[in-house]
Amino acid sequence: MRKSLALLPLLSLTVAGLVACNNSNDVAGGPGSITTNGIALVDGKPASYATVALRKVDFRAEQPVEENALVVADSYADEKGNFKVEIPAGGKYRLTVLHDGVAYSKELSRDEFAVVGESTAPDTVNLSATAVMAGVVDIPEGDSSVWVGIVGTDVLVKTDAAGWFALSALPANDSLVLYFVSENFAQNLGSQSVYVTPRESLMKDYRSVIPGDTSSKDTAQKDTAAPLPQVLALMGDGSPAAYATVALRAAGAMVDSYVVQNAMAESDLRADKQGRFDMEWPTKGDFRLTVVKDGFAFSKVYSAKELAGLDTVRLSATASISSKVTLRSVDTAVWVGVYGLDLLVKTNNVGAYVLPNVPANDELGIYFVTADSANGLYAEWNAFAEPNSTEFLSPVKVLQDFEDGASGWYVNTDSLKKGTTITPAVYAKDGVEYDSTRKSNVFHAKYKLANDGYAWALVGTSFVHYMNLAAIDSVVFYAKGDGNIRLSLENYIDPSKNLKAATEWIKLSKDWTRISVNPAELCVGSATDESCFTTWSTIKGYVKQFHIFVQDGTEFYIDDVTLYGALF
Structure with missing residues (x-):
């Protein structure tokens, strides 16, 4: 009987309810019952009223009646x-358990599953998300369609006149065999193996491949006229990475569309059951080859020449990376991806993110893209993870080290016109000099403050955008001099709109001192009665200027201004 896909979940549940109420012989008994030998779970929770079916391993539909249910x-x-x-x-028999978009389907023999009345405990089957597949086949001359089914299941669909078909619920994590039958159901047109992962969306082109049954050949991709060299993919224990996902991307490739994708790579092809795969390698350029199976992966960047000589890859346990990026004040999130992979996630509103199941033992180039209509490249950095670990990585932003001048940095004084001066007078780059103690370039300025409580002089920079610095860990820099300094993070628009969060005055000495400022120490605000918490909370999401003020001296030096826990 032909069923509407939209009605299947409701129909299954309705039938389940009717059977549960009216026919106890068709419904499994309760916990501990001697009449049950299986437990169906979804993420550790019961798959209530799941559909259960057992078919011979070579079962195929006997007549051309469309059946959309698996x-x-x-x-x-x-x-x-x-x-x-x-x-x-x-x-052998194929046991299939189906429940609301998740399924379990495996080939089993009697001794591989608990037996009612003999086994001491039932077997557990864990259901995982199904996959979706679209495909196209050749239509035999004189026919207007082809029947497509999955061996060992009941599903049977018909292609359109162009040969296109869709299978809306393929069970994942097991090798399946598609079979093809002529429109009048009189001629077997062959078969093809397919392997899918949970939530995968797969498209296969079987045109000019179907004639001749290929099921015994375990084809993971199309046959070619001349066999290509084969690469062997092995798990960490040396066993074949059967049906592993294989993907090849340009080393600097970014995703084509910005939607969340938790899979490391979408399959270009699959390894066969011996873990071998064929690929026609590019002739020039650098590429990232990725092979993935069941929480294990191999991923590395090769030149085209290196790929041509590749014969074996060994998968290791994947890792996860947890970190953060600094957002602009206008951003609620940014996209996070890895060059050469299909993985794409989104940060939360303070820039925190997790990259799940990334390849280990290789440096990964991580890129950040704005989540606005521009989708512009925002930032980049590199990360490395050990196998089977979650790496909690805190980025570091060197705001200024003065090695290439002092681009974007300036000096400034009050506008009282009472005699405050600073040298250099305008551009910080004019104060850059080599320091033999630091063995690097540093910034050096001399100043004189007017005899007025509002007199000031500073060195600093203005960010291109208003920045959300709520998630930074600390500000660190080196300084020396004969007076005092104060770090101030500000949102200065004009004298009437001037928010700031600053430290108390810090005494300098003739020796270089490492100064580390935690945001909780930014206690001096525009209002005299603010608490430290209020001061920082008022401005942390909208910081525009980074300033270092001086007081009670004549000269000061600054070097290696760094934001810990920041990336932009």
Whole structure:
């Protein structure tokens, strides 16, 4: 019977409810019941009233009747996910358990699953998200369509006149065999192996491939006229990485569209069951080859010449990277990706993010793209992770080290016109000089403040954008001199609109001193009665200027101004 896809979940649940109420023989017993030998779970929770079906491993539809459901229920699990299935002795059978967009489907023999009345405990089947597949096949001359099914299941769909078909719920993590039958169901047109991962969206072009049954050849990709050299993918223990995802991207490739993608790479092709795969390598350029299977991955950048000589890759456990990027004040989030991978995530509103399941043992180039309509490249940095770990990485932004002058930095004084001076007078670059103690370039200025409580002189910079510095860890720089200095983060628009969060005055000496400022120490605000918390909270999301003020002296030196926990 032909079923509407939109009605399937409702229909399954309705039938489950009717059977549960009216036919106890078709519904599994409760916990501990001797009539159950399986438990269906989704993320550790019961797959209540899941569809359960058992088919011979070579089962195919016997007549041309469209069936959109993966399987038609033999029985249903109960509300706690318990079900009963009796696998006959001898031979292999495909057990399929289906429930609201998730499924379990494996080939089993009787001795591979708990037996009612004999086993001491039921077997657990963990359902995972299904995949979606679209494909196209050749239509035989004289026909207007082709039937497409999956061996060992009930699904059977018909292509359109151009040969296109869709399978809306493929069970993941097991090798499946598609079979193709002529429109009148009189001629077997062959078969193809396919392997999908949870939530994968797959497109296959089978044109000019179907004639001749290829199921026994375990084809993970199209045959070629002349065999290409094969690469062997191995798991960490040396076993084949059967049906592993294989993807090749330009080393500097970014994603084409900005939607969340938690998968490391979408499959260009699959390895076969021996872990081997063929690929026609590019002739020039640098590329990232990625091979992924079940939480293990291999990913490395090669030149085209190096790829041509590749014969074996070994997968290792993946890792996760947790870090942060500094947002502009106008941003609520930015996109985060890895060059050469399809992975793409989004930060939260203070720039924190997690890259799940990234390849380990290789330096990854991470890029950040604004989440506005421009989708412009915002920042970049590199990260490295050990296998089977979660790396909590805090970025470091060198705001100014004065090695290439002092681009964007300036000096300034009050406008009282009472005699305050600073040298250099305008551009910080004019105060850059080599320091033998630091063994690097530093900034040096001489100043004289007018005899007035409002007199001031400073060196600093203005950010291109208003910045959200709420997530920074600290500000660190080196300084020496004969007076006092004060760090001030500001949002200065005009004298009437002037917010700031500054430190108390810090005494300098003739020796270089490392000064580290935690945001909690930015206690001096525009108002005299503000608390430290209020001062920083008022401005942290809208910082425009970074200033270092001087007082009670004649000269000072600054070097290596760094923001810890910042990246922009």
